[in-house]
Amino acid sequence: MSTESDALSLAEAAARDWLAGLGTRSAGASASFDSLYARFDAPLPEQGQLATDVVASLIERAQGGLQGNAGGRFFGWVIGGVTPAALAADWLVSAWDQNAALYHVSPIASVIEQRTGEWLKQLFGLPGDSSFALTTGTQMAHATALAAARHRVLKTAGWDVEQDGLFGAPRVAVITGRNRHTSVDRAVRLLGFGQANLHIIDSQADTVSPDELDHALAAHGGPAIVVLNAADLNVGGCDPFATLIPIARRHDTWVHIDGAFGLFATVSSQQRHHVAGIELADSWSTDAHKWLNTPFDCGVMICRDAEAHRAAMTQSASYIAPGEGARDEIDWNPEWSRRARAIPIYAALSELGRAGVASIVDRCCAHCANIVAGIGALQGAEIIAPAQLNQGLLRFPVTGDDDAGDDRTEQVIAHVNASGEAFFSSTTWKGRKAMRVSLCNWRTGDDEVERAIAATKRALAAV
Ligand SMILES: Cc1ncc(COP(=O)(O)O)c(C=O)c1O
Numbered sequence: 001m002s003t004e005s006d007a008l009s010l011a012e013a014a015a016r017d018w019l020a021g022l023g024t025r026s027a028g029a030s031a032s033f034d035s036l037y038a039r040f041d042a043p044l045p046e047q048g049q050l051a052t053d054v055v056a057s058l059i060e061r062a063q064g065g066l067q068g069n070a071g072g073r074f075f076g077w078v079i080g081g082v083t084p085a086a087l088a089a090d091w092l093v094s095a096w097d098q099n100a101a102l103y104h105v106s107p108i109a110s111v112i113e114q115r116t117g118e119w120l121k122q123l124f125g126l127p128g129d130s131s132f133a134l135t136t137g138t139q140m141a142h143a144t145a146l147a148a149a150r151h152r153v154l155k156t157a158g159w160d161v162e163q164d165g166l167f168g169a170p171r172v173a174v175i176t177g178r179n180r181h182t183s184v185d186r187a188v189r190l191l192g193f194g195q196a197n198l199h200i201i202d203s204q205a206d207t208v209s210p211d212e213l214d215h216a217l218a219a220h221g222g223p224a225i226v227v228l229n230a231a232d233l234n235v236g237g238c239d240p241f242a243t244l245i246p247i248a249r250r251h252d253t254w255v256h257i258d259g260a261f262g263l264f265a266t267v268s269s270q271q272r273h274h275v276a277g278i279e280l281a282d283s284w285s286t287d288a289h290k291w292l293n294t295p296f297d298c299g300v301m302i303c304r305d306a307e308a309h310r311a312a313m314t315q316s317a318s319y320i321a322p323g324e325g326a327r328d329e330i331d332w333n334p335e336w337s338r339r340a341r342a343i344p345i346y347a348a349l350s351e352l353g354r355a356g357v358a359s360i361v362d363r364c365c366a367h368c369a370n371i372v373a374g375i376g377a378l379q380g381a382e383i384i385a386p387a388q389l390n391q392g393l394l395r396f397p398v399t400g401d402d403d404a405g406d407d408r409t410e411q412v413i414a415h416v417n418a419s420g421e422a423f424f425s426s427t428t429w430k431g432r433k434a435m436r437v438s439l440c441n442w443r444t445g446d447d448e449v450e451r452a453i454a455a456t457k458r459a460l461a462a463v
Pocket residue numbers: 077078136137138139140181183230231232233258259260261287299
């Protein structure tokens with residue numbers, strides 16, 4: 001066998017072993033920073049090594065440093081797992097090594113991306129003539145959407161931003177709520193709007209209210225972009241789109257939705273009410289690597305205004321020929337060379353179908369509710385935010401001493417994580433520490449829910 005074949009066999013065996021152990025291995029990484037650092041603390045090698053040695057050494061040195069988010073007992077951040085077809089397809093993406101930049105560079109990558117985008121619009125119930133981009137993640141989906149928005153609102157104000165940039169342009173306000181994800185802030189910075197032009201509606205409520213939005217838009221008066229939430233990653237709150245978007249329309253603004261995971265609520269008849277009216281927006285960001293359970297590097301942006309989107313992204317060069325009717329990805333995505341990330345998305349959608357995606361969403365929401373209620377019923381626990389969609393918050397208070405309650409909350413989380421039975425991440429909610437319960441993995445079932453509750457019960461007894 002060739003070295004290449006042996007290296008692939010090693011990787012495949014390690015991957016199979018990793019997946020087979022997801023139910024029994026620690027749900028979180030266990031090695032310390034010092035030990036992980038020491039394993040890789042070596043100068044650049046002068047001479048290369050055999051591929052098999054490289055792969056074997058990587059597998060060995062990764063032990064203990066891998067988080068178990070591919071498994072069903074991982075409830076930290078908002079990190080999905082990976083479906084079998086999406087994983088296998090992702091291996092092929094690397095083996096095929098296609099450059100999904102434009103049709104002539106990889107015909108099949110272009111054709112699959114075109115179909116995948118059409119399917120994603122159908123999945124979410126978004127306008128069929130929308131354009132789309134497939135990005136690294138929601139971060140760059142936001143940047144792409146807000147670039148399209150920037151084009152449109154400035155063009156309406158008589159300014160060509162692609163030609164003339166932002167120096168001297170009318171000031172554009174980006175208006176959003178307090179519970180936005182900070183990837184919105186970075187997109188605003190990357191696009192040159194500046195943090196000072198990010199207007200935060202700092203309401204008491206967890207979502208933006210109609211009056212506040214109306215007031216903020218009227219106060220600014222000039223070109224504006226509104227960014228709304230579906231959903232926030234602490235309490236699963238979705239802004240009331242059906243009311244807010246018509247208000248934004250009256251002010252002639254662009255509405256972008258951060259639907260990193262919440263856009264998937266559109267797929268479920270049980271959860272859809274949370275995002276009623278979401279289809280009225282101008283652009284939407286989401287992550288296939290969250291609730292669709294593809295491997296990472298699968299962000300999605302969908303845009304009602306294809307002309308603005310293309311104007312913001314399109315590229316040409318002397319050495320490329322257009323795809324003549326086929327999709328040239330560089331016209332829509334914020335990158336030139338890129339992996340064929342549509343392929344795992346296509347695979348996951350084919351494997352699951354609409355019903356399978358809806359089932360993952362429903363199961364995650366039900367399991368989230370069960371974990372929050374189950375831990376909340378333990379002595380010494382308090383529910384801060386009951387499950388909404390796939391998110392909920394818990395706290396382990398100390399009577400009369402909020403700071404001690406913060407410490408105890410962190411200690412309980414650390415104890416659960418150290419047990420390896422489940423993994424939770426923490427947050428600060430309204431100034432106080434809380435345990436986040438966040439689910440978006442197809443593998444989570446009743447057993448994983450019970451193990452998480454039991455591990456928390458043991459932690460409460462121990463700290
Ligand atoms: C609501 C929300 N928006 C944006 C992001 C950023 O997504 P990405 O990490 O894919 O850029 C996240 C990530 O968890 C999120 O939950």
